Amino acid sequence: MTAAPTPHDPTEQLAAYRRSREAIAALAAALPDPAAVEVPACPDWTVRDLIGHLVHINESFVALEDSQIDLAPAAGLGTEELLARWAELDAELPAALERSPELRRRILLLDVFSHELDLRLRLDAPVEPTAHPAFDGSLDLSTMGFGLAVHGGGLPALRIETPERSWVVGEGDPAATVRGSAVDVFRSLTGRRTRPQIEGLEWTGEPAGKWADAFAWGPFTPPAAEVEPLAGR
Incomplete structure (x- = not known):
């Protein structure tokens, strides 16, 4: 990481x-x-x-x-x-x-x-989440929680990338990579993106559906309907 x-x-x-x-x-x-x-x-x-x-x-x-x-x-x-x-x-x-x-x-x-x-x-208030002092730590923590769900579910390792940073969650060599803006990755990991929105991030390697269950971890679950649009890459 x-x-x-x-x-x-x-x-x-x-x-x-x-x-x-x-x-x-x-x-x-x-x-x-x-x-x-x-x-x-x-x-x-x-x-x-x-x-x-x-x-x-x-x-x-x-x-x-x-x-x-x-x-x-x-x-x-x-x-x-x-x-x-x-x-x-x-x-x-x-x-x-x-x-x-x-x-x-x-x-x-x-x-x-x-x-x-x-x-x-x-x-619709101005929002610049990546400039907030809590953002990096919150993104790290959500990635860690997601990683525990990946490991606990016996799923293959996954590489997560934003333009600024990258993580590998799970054990072994990553079977796929998912890329997105830091905001979209964070909101996907914390129950604010639907499964289709998560699949709409940039995936390479194994299909996104393989990790679908891991996006429901702790108190977080992908919503059934969109609650906000993707922020973009």
């Missing part, structure tokens, strides 16, 4: 998390009724639900619980109350990051960053 600068230091991770939290809060605050705006990338969730989920995750993280990124949205609070609660949790986050294992910190960033993209794409 090619190396890239990723924010592994808790101070850098805190800055990256705050950047996403503040962006999400600003986008939500500009909506007349966040509870009425659905988020296609998160089926059955509104913007309010998305924020409720992130607050629930943050509460679990600062409490040092064994949190999972598929926690349900926090119930019983409106969007403004949730945003206020999220801001309050910021005071506890630095210490929690310092005490938490690296993998747990990276999962926290992957979750908030993915949902920032979900919200930006829903609202």
Whole structure:
């Protein structure tokens, strides 16, 4: 796997998390009724639900619980109350990051960053994901999770390439290579691309269908219908 600068230091991770939290809060605050705006990338969730989920995750993280990124949205609070609660949790986050294992910190960033993209794409807000300090680490983590699914499913090794980087997941020599923009690869690995969209990336070697099951891993599953277009190569 090619190396890239990723924010592994808790101070850098805190800055990256705050950047996403503040962006999400600003986008939500500009909506007349966040509870009425659905988020296609998160089926059955509104913007309010998305924020409720992130607050629930943050509460679990600062409490040092064994949190999972598929926690349900926090119930019983409106969007403004949730945003206020999220801001309050910021005071506890630095210490929690310092005490938490690296993998747990990276999962926290992957979750908030993915949902920032979900919200930006829903609202047609400007988005430059590769410039975000959480992007490289989130892409690495999603590639690792996908690789575990490849290995666990007894599938052949696969080379994944973006214009900037490459990885080999699974064991042995790669039986195929899939290429795409960094954004399309990341969104494909985190349940935001349909199977036809994934097959529409540039594949060489064995057919894409051989690895179809591995794209459903952890909390992620390719959606039945498109939730956003391919970003392009």
